[in-house]
Amino acid sequence: MEINYILIITAAFFVVASPGPATLSIAGTSMNRGRLHGATLAAGILTGSLFWSCSAAFGLSAIMYTNAWLFELVRYVGACYLIFLAYRAARSAINQKDMEINGIQHSCLMKIYLRGVAIHLTNPKAILFYGSLYAIVIPSNTAPEDLFKVIGVVGLESRIIFQCYAYVFSISKVRRVYLKLRRWFEEFFAIIFGIAGFKILTAKLNT
Numbered sequence: 001m002e003i004n005y006i007l008i009i010t011a012a013f014f015v016v017a018s019p020g021p022a023t024l025s026i027a028g029t030s031m032n033r034g035r036l037h038g039a040t041l042a043a044g045i046l047t048g049s050l051f052w053s054c055s056a057a058f059g060l061s062a063i064m065y066t067n068a069w070l071f072e073l074v075r076y077v078g079a080c081y082l083i084f085l086a087y088r089a090a091r092s093a094i095n096q097k098d099m100e101i102n103g104i105q106h107s108c109l110m111k112i113y114l115r116g117v118a119i120h121l122t123n124p125k126a127i128l129f130y131g132s133l134y135a136i137v138i139p140s141n142t143a144p145e146d147l148f149k150v151i152g153v154v155g156l157e158s159r160i161i162f163q164c165y166a167y168v169f170s171i172s173k174v175r176r177v178y179l180k181l182r183r184w185f186e187e188f189f190a191i192i193f194g195i196a197g198f199k200i201l202t203a204k205l206n207t
Contacts, residue, residue, distance in 0.1 A: 002139075003137075003138060003139065003142065003146060003149075003150065004137060005150075005153060007137055008133065008137055008150060008153065008154065009153065009154075009157060011133065011137070012133070012154045012157050012158065013157065013161070015129050016049075016157065016158050016161050016162075017161050019192075020125075020196070021082055021085070021119055021123065021192075021193060021196055022045045022116075022119055022120060022123070022162070023161075023162075023165055024189055024192060024193075025041060025045070025085070025115075025116070025119055026038050026041055026042050026045065026162055026165040026166050026169070027165055027169040028089075028169075028185065028186075028189055029041045029112065029166075030165070030166045030167075030168075030169035030170040030175075031169045031170070031174060031175050031178035031179075031185070032178070034170055034175075035166055035167060035170035036109070037109070037112055038165070038166035038167075038169065038170055039163060039166040039167075040109045040112045040113050040116070041112050041113070041115060041116040041166070042116065042159075042162035042163055042165065042166045043113055043116065043162075044112070044113040044114060044115060044116020044117040044118075044119070044120075045116040045117070045119055045120045045162055046116075046155065046158055046159050046162055047113075047116070047117050047120075048116065048117050048118075048119065048120025048121045048123070048126065049120055049126065049130075049154075049155065049158050050151070050155050051120075051121065052120070052121075052126045052127055052130045053130050053151050053154055053155065054151055055130070056127075056130035056131045056133065056134040056135075057130075057134050057138075057147045057148075057150065057151055058147070076201065077122045079197045079198070079201035080197070080201075081118060081119070081122045081197075082193045082194075082196050082197030083193070083194060083197035083198070083201075085119075085189075085193040085197075086189075086190045086191075086192075086193035086194035086197060087190075089186045089187075089189040089190035089193060090186070090187070090190035090194075133154075134147075134150075138150060
């Protein structure tokens with residue numbers, strides 16, 4: 001049985017490109033701090049994606065499924081982290097300060113990268129997606145070299161999507177709109193992160 005790359009690429013596109021904590025974080029960081037910071041966050045998120053992709057391909061997801069406590073630990077940590085992001089966005093919306101289009105806030109790129117890694121390492125939905133992808137779409141007798149090809153294809157697609165988000169939302173016109181409506185954007189991010197965190201925290205997941 002051959003690997004259906006068209007199905008894999010299509011499924012990954014809809015999951016990766018759809019609005020969620022990862023894409024919204026990249027968009028918000030790019031609009032607020034510029035392209036470099038957005039691209040750095042995207043690199044961190046991609047690292048988290050590659051970790052779960054490799055883990056699912058070589059069996060770690062199966063271990064997590066059979067050890068419910070481990071999956072639950074990731075779920076609770078991820079939910080709490082999203083709620084923390086919601087708090088930060090809400091605080092930013094309340095404490096408004098004037099910003100210039102050229103007045104990009106500079107911060108340690110390593111911290112931003114690690115924040116991206118944390119967003120995806122604590123995302124149980126990433127575990128479920130990659131676990132389902134390799135369990136359902138990939139034949140059980142797939143050779144290791146073919147698994148690496150799948151990891152590479154999904155990773156490249158994710159990188160393109162994440163970096164496109166960083167590029168588009170760092171365009172000057174987009175950033176000007178953001179700066180004018182910054183409070184509304186931050187409130188939107190706070191609501192989305194809060195809802196996502198609450199849903200993950202209260203969801204009844206079959207592991």
